[in-house]
Amino acid sequence: MKLPASMPRLKGFRHPREIIAYAVWTYHRFALSTADVEDLLAERGVIVSRETIRLWVNRFGAHFADFIRRDRPSAADKWHLDEVVIPINGIKYWLWRAVDADGDVLDILIQPRRNAKAAKRFLKRLIAQFGAPRVVVTDKLRSYFKPIRDLAPNADHRAHKGLNNRIEGSHRPTRKREKIMGRFKSPRQGQRFLATHDQINTIFRPRRYRISTISYRHSRSDAFQLWADYALEMTA
Incomplete structure (x- = not known):
């Protein structure tokens, strides 16, 4: 998942917010452990411990969930x-x-x-x-x-x-x-x-069997853009 490289650095954190957002996304989007996310980041040249990833997930996961709730369409009745x-x-x-x-x-x-x-x-x-x-x-x-x-x-x-x-x-x-x-x-x-x-x-698991391939790809692109926007709104 690619996030804009021009995002401002999150105050008090050594790693860019793009990396933090990516770690939170991979942990929740896929059935991965913090050790798995650690290896994914290491393969990309980012050395970070699984304990740090756990802290990121606990601290910023709620941030993304709150913004998703804020922007979601009205629930069906x-x-x-x-x-x-x-x-x-x-x-x-x-x-x-x-x-x-x-x-x-x-x-x-x-x-x-x-x-x-x-x-x-x-x-x-x-x-x-x-x-x-x-x-x-x-x-x-x-x-x-x-x-x-x-x-x-x-x-x-x-x-x-x-x-x-x-x-x-x-x-x-x-x-x-x-x-x-x-x-x-x-x-x-x-x-x-x-x-x-x-x-x-x-937002990342739409019911694919109910929509066309084109609609699914548009939905996925929209979800990535939302995630990037939410990453920009992260605060320390």
Whole structure:
């Protein structure tokens, strides 16, 4: 990925912001470890430790995710909600995820429970960001029923296992990264990583089977330009 060489240097950092942005991009765009990114940079003549890359990812990943959220088009008013278990340090946690009708991830939240209170907390968070939905599709978990009825009384709630297939695919990248990372070390780490990872994949992983080759290439070029613009807005 080529970023403009004329970008001003980031104050307090030895490496140019182009290199930092590239490291964050490769880590989240592909199923790579920090050691893999270290080797990619070394092949290009940039010597940096994997610990430094980890610090870049943690510090600047949220920056890119926030700007992607800021500039994304309005979310569709049909939401798919689902929850999947993720073990952290031998304790069972639940990853709550919502995607819209286009398959774009709206938000995620890691919680220790899979009950009505947890569902209400997640739904309130979504409505605060995107407004009330027109349709909410979930599985048959009873915990969804009362929160949706209370917080989105005008929404059409469709509870059916087969209708929620759209969101099932969004869990696969999480499982893949979870394996590479040797599982998440804490709920905070998992929340920070997935909240960033899902947003970056929103612009760099369009549903290619639904668009032509030309449209896909235009989409990819637009994503690269956005990434370059966001790199220019990085602050120390």
